[in-house]
Amino acid sequence: MRLIARFPYRRQFLCLAMKEMIGRKVLPGVSRNVIPAMKISVQSEETISRNYEEAVKRLNTLQSNASVLANVVNNKLNERAQGNIKKVEEFLQRAGMMVEQLDDLSIIHVSGTKGKGSVCAMCESMLRASGFKTGFFSSPHLVEVRERIRINGRPLPKDVFTDYFTKIFDRLEESKASHGGEMPAYFRFLTVLAFHVFLEEKVDVAVVEVGLGGSYDCTNVIRKPVAIGITSLGLDHTSVLGDTVEKIAWHKAAISKPGRPAFTVPQPEGAMKVVKDTAVGCGASSIECAPDIDNYDFNGMTLRLGLTGKHQYTNASLALQLCKTWVENYQDDGNSMECGNGSEVLLGQTFKLANVSNSAVSTAEDVGMETAKPFVVPSHFMKGMEECYWPGRTQTVKTENVTYYIDGAHTPRSIQACQNWFMTAAEEECWILDRPIKRLLIFNSTGDRDEYSLLRPLIGCQFDGAAFCPNVTGDSASGNSADQTACNVTMDKQTARCQRNLVAFEKLTDAEAQADLRLTIQDVARNPSIDWHSRLYRNAETSTHETRVSETNAIRSVQQHKQLHTDSADIVQTVTAVLPSISDALQWARSWADKEQCPTGAAKDAAPQKPHVQVLICGSLHLVGGVIKVLDPELVNRPAS
Numbered sequence: 001m002r003l004i005a006r007f008p009y010r011r012q013f014l015c016l017a018m019k020e021m022i023g024r025k026v027l028p029g030v031s032r033n034v035i036p037a038m039k040i041s042v043q044s045e046e047t048i049s050r051n052y053e054e055a056v057k058r059l060n061t062l063q064s065n066a067s068v069l070a071n072v073v074n075n076k077l078n079e080r081a082q083g084n085i086k087k088v089e090e091f092l093q094r095a096g097m098m099v100e101q102l103d104d105l106s107i108i109h110v111s112g113t114k115g116k117g118s119v120c121a122m123c124e125s126m127l128r129a130s131g132f133k134t135g136f137f138s139s140p141h142l143v144e145v146r147e148r149i150r151i152n153g154r155p156l157p158k159d160v161f162t163d164y165f166t167k168i169f170d171r172l173e174e175s176k177a178s179h180g181g182e183m184p185a186y187f188r189f190l191t192v193l194a195f196h197v198f199l200e201e202k203v204d205v206a207v208v209e210v211g212l213g214g215s216y217d218c219t220n221v222i223r224k225p226v227a228i229g230i231t232s233l234g235l236d237h238t239s240v241l242g243d244t245v246e247k248i249a250w251h252k253a254a255i256s257k258p259g260r261p262a263f264t265v266p267q268p269e270g271a272m273k274v275v276k277d278t279a280v281g282c283g284a285s286s287i288e289c290a291p292d293i294d295n296y297d298f299n300g301m302t303l304r305l306g307l308t309g310k311h312q313y314t315n316a317s318l319a320l321q322l323c324k325t326w327v328e329n330y331q332d333d334g335n336s337m338e339c340g341n342g343s344e345v346l347l348g349q350t351f352k353l354a355n356v357s358n359s360a361v362s363t364a365e366d367v368g369m370e371t372a373k374p375f376v377v378p379s380h381f382m383k384g385m386e387e388c389y390w391p392g393r394t395q396t397v398k399t400e401n402v403t404y405y406i407d408g409a410h411t412p413r414s415i416q417a418c419q420n421w422f423m424t425a426a427e428e429e430c431w432i433l434d435r436p437i438k439r440l441l442i443f444n445s446t447g448d449r450d451e452y453s454l455l456r457p458l459i460g461c462q463f464d465g466a467a468f469c470p471n472v473t474g475d476s477a478s479g480n481s482a483d484q485t486a487c488n489v490t491m492d493k494q495t496a497r498c499q500r501n502l503v504a505f506e507k508l509t510d511a512e513a514q515a516d517l518r519l520t521i522q523d524v525a526r527n528p529s530i531d532w533h534s535r536l537y538r539n540a541e542t543s544t545h546e547t548r549v550s551e552t553n554a555i556r557s558v559q560q561h562k563q564l565h566t567d568s569a570d571i572v573q574t575v576t577a578v579l580p581s582i583s584d585a586l587q588w589a590r591s592w593a594d595k596e597q598c599p600t601g602a603a604k605d606a607a608p609q610k611p612h613v614q615v616l617i618c619g620s621l622h623l624v625g626g627v628i629k630v631l632d633p634e635l636v637n638r639p640a641s
Contacts, residue, residue, distance in 0.1 A: 043159060052158035055165045056145055056482035062186045063486070084188075088221040091184045091192050094175045095168045097199070103224045105198055106330065107206045108322050111214040111252040112231025114414040115315045118307055118390055119231050120209045122319035125306070126384030127205050127326065128153055135203035137194040137219070139187065139211050142392050142625030143633045144483045149194045151201055153389075155637065164200070168193050187211050191218040205326060213241050215254035227325040228256050228284070229318050230264040232311075233271045234413040239448045249274035258283030263321045263372060265290050265314050276369045288372040290317040295374040297354040298382065306388035308396075309421040316385055321372045323381060324351050351375040391636050392624040394421050401593035402613045403429060404631065408621035410445065415618065416457040422616050423461060429614065436611035438592045441466040442585045442627070443501060443619040446489070451504040454619060459508045461616065465575040465592065467585045468501045470494035471622040473630055474581020484626065498578045501619075509574055582626040589615045 043051075089099050108123050110116045117138055124136045136150040146161040156164070169189070176183055184192065191211070198206045208225075210217045230252050233245055241248045249271040256262045256279040264275050266289060279287035293303070293313040305312050328351070354374040397404040405425060409418035430437055441463045445454050470491065473484065579585045596608035617627050628635050 048159045048162070051162045052146075053482050055162045055169075058169060059145065059165065059186065059189065060482055060485050062183060062189050084216045084218060085221050087184070088188055088191060088218050090179075091172065091188060092195065092221070094179065095171050095192050095196060097192075097196060099221060099223065101199060102195055102222060105195070105206045106204065106326070107208055107222055107225040108227050108229065108326055109208050109210070109219065109222055109225040109255055110229040110231065110322075111210040111217075111255050112229070113234040113236050113248065113252070114409075114411055114417070115231040115311065116209050116229075118312060118315045118393055119229055119319045119322070120207045121390035122307070122316060122385055122388050123229075123322050123326075124150070124153060124205075124207045125388035126319065126323045126381045127207075129384030129387065130327070130378075130380045132204040133202070135194075135198040135201065135206040136209075137191070137198075137206070138209045139190070140621055140625070141483065142621065143629045143636050144481075145190070147636055148190055149197050151197070151203065156197065164193060164197050168196055188218050191221070204330075210252075210255060212237055213248075213251040215251045217255070220255050222255075223257065225255075225257060225260055226329045227322045228260060228262040228279075229322050230255075230262065230275055231315065231318060232265055232413065233267050233275075234411045235453075236411045236449065237447065245271045246274045250278050253278035254282060256282035256284040256287070259285050261285050261325055262287045263290055263318055263325075264288075265318050272369065286370070288321070288370045290314070290321050291371050291374045293317045295354060296320065297352075297374070297376040299376060299379070301379075301382060303377075303382060304386045306386055307390055307394060308425070309394040309417060311417040311420075312394070319385075320375075320377065320381065324375060327351075351378075392621060392628060394418070395635075396425060397631060397635065401610065402590055402615060404627070405614065405616045406624055406627060407616075407618045408624045409618045410449065410454070410620055412453045412457065415454050418616075418618050419457045419461065426614050426616075429612075433612050435609050438464045438595075438611045438613045440464060440589050440592060440613060440615045442582075442589065442615060442617045442623070443468055443505075444471055444498065444623040445501060445619045446471070446497070446622065451501050452508065455501070455505050455508055458616070458618075459505075463574050463616075465577075465588075466502075466505055467577050467579050467588055468498040468505070469579045469582055469585040469623075470498060471620060471626055472581050473626045474583045481629075484622075484629065486622070495578070495580075502576050502578050505574075506576060582623065583630055586627065586630055589613060 092099055092102075108120075110120050110123075112119070120136060120138060124134045128134045134150075134152055136153070137148060138150075139148055141147040144155065146158065147155045149156050149161070155161075172183055172189070183189075194208075205226075208219050208222065210219050214220060233249050233252060235243070235245060235248065238248075241251050245268050249267070253262070253264075253275045262279045262284045264272075264287065266272070267275060272289075276287050293316055296303075296317070303316075305316055307315075352375060354376060392406060392408045395406045397406060405422050407418040407421065409415045426439065439461065441458060441461070443455070443458075443466065445451055471484075471486070471494065472491075577588065579588060590613070592613045593610055596610050617624060
């Protein structure tokens with residue numbers, strides 16, 4: 001050991017030698033997912049960070065500027081996108097890879113409007129918990145671009161990312177003269193880089209999240225995935241994918257491949273048939289709908305998800321089907337787990353079907369789609385689902401006087417799911433805290449998304465204040481690093497969008513629109529059969545109400561709600577503001593905790609108390625990333641304590 005300490009290059013050599021032995025499977029009893037294949041750096045942290053920052057600056061030169069992007073959209077981006085897959089193949093070849101090499105990767109490919117990142121995160125976590133070495137490609141990143149490429153659940157270390165980046169970027173630059181000076185766009189490059197990393201790291205499984213759409217997405221260069229997943233569908237990126245859920249469904253389902261199984265979840269009316277027909281048209285060996293999570297057999301144990309929110313159970317069912325299919329394929333290929341913590345359970349693993357009638361699990365009969373069979377869930381899958389950590393999605397960060405409820409929801413359906421999660425979690429906290437409560441919103445939206453449809457589900461939350469800010473941190477300490485530089489939208493446009501969001505919010509919170517929220521405890525007592533929870537928080541008419549409360553809890557909910565305001569008979573007068581940065585918005589939120597007030601119903605001589613502030617932050621993953629960067633960048637890698 002002393003010899004290794006004195007000669008760091010020898011330690012690096014031994015690490016690389018161990019990597020080679022593991023790749024040859026000559027270390028039985030050693031888990032491939034606990035010994036890192038990546039080399040140990042001998043550089044100082046300062047040098048590593050500086051080199052990484054320079055690499056990201058070079059990467060940012062591949063971003064389209066705002067004017068170029070506008071021209072592309074105006075010239076029918078959809079038509080130009082049809083040649084995207086061929087372009088990715090060209091860049092793979094210029095980077096030193098052939099598309100045939102991707103066939104050697106064992107891939108789970110996931111598309112969808114809502115929840116595709118969560119499904120991918122669950123798949124990665126379950127398979128890693130089963131002893132496999134995992135690769136995971138996702139987008140967008142929250143704080144640092146290296147988050148997009150993960151090995152065994154961890155973002156690439158800065159020095160490793162820099163080394164891989166430099167190798168691929170230099171190859172592409174050296175060959176651009178003979179290709180008309182062309183370099184790949186930002187996401188194309190990262191897709192090529194991810195495949196290179198997964199091949200070099202010899203991952204057992206690569207979980208790949210679609211970037212945008214599916215049919216013409218860069219990741220659809222994949223030809224032989226083990227399984228395909230299609231998560232919940234809705235309206236998003238309509239200027240590119242189409243203005244109906246049926247048009248969007250075609251793009252999402254078009255990642256299906258000949259002879260490969262595809263799975264989906266219950267979809268909006270009209271979308272399910274398109275999903276089925278498209279998958280069949282692509283030659284998928286099967287297309288099945290994931291069953292309700294309650295139909296699985298958990299061996300008498302309680303399923304606990306690391307990701308909160310009722311909608312995550314739908315995602316979990318899809319992830320279970322994808323992982324089961326992947327493990328069965330792994331074994332059918334003649335592989336065995338001769339090492340790793342999953343060896344005993346995965347060697348010869350068979351998935352017993354759950355004892356449940358077919359009629360109880362049917363979810364897609366109306367379009368003739370089969371429902372996937374629920375099964376007895378192995379303990380390592382349950383462990384992976386419980387330990388799954390996917391930051392910025394239904395994430396709660398608590399401080400002494402402020403609780404931040406953070407979710408990257410950015411479509412109407414995901415915002416509705418976010419609202420359901422927030423109101424349930426916020427109510428629970430209200431009942432625990434014996435002090436006044438102030439409830440705030442920090443919001444932003446981007447792209448061609450309709451602010452009215454996004455904000456409408458949030459109106460019933462009865463916020464005391466709402467702030468709208470662009471996706472820039474504006475903090476002198478953390479600053480806008482190269483990782484969070486966005487060239488595709490100008491600051492003027494971001495500010496104008498914030499103003500539009502504010503106007504929409506104020507119109508939606510008009511007193512007349514809120515008249516139906518004037519409730520009294522007597523109303524609840526007189527009509528116990530009415531779902532007052534839904535009335536109080538005014539779920540959107542098109543949503544499915546998920547949370548039910550008893551009469552007693554409804555009364556408590558009304559009481560807690562009225563304690564927020566000095567005059568409980570009036571509709572909440574919400575303070576609204578457009579602020580220049582995320583840091584300003586967070587400082588604004590913290591300032592509410594300093595405003596002392598007496599709790600409603602307290603004795604006249606009661607001492608004023610400082611309120612506890614509940615802040616919902618949603619509307620954009622880029623906003624969420626900036627918030628996490630300011631609060632604590634390490635939240636990307638570990639759960640909040």
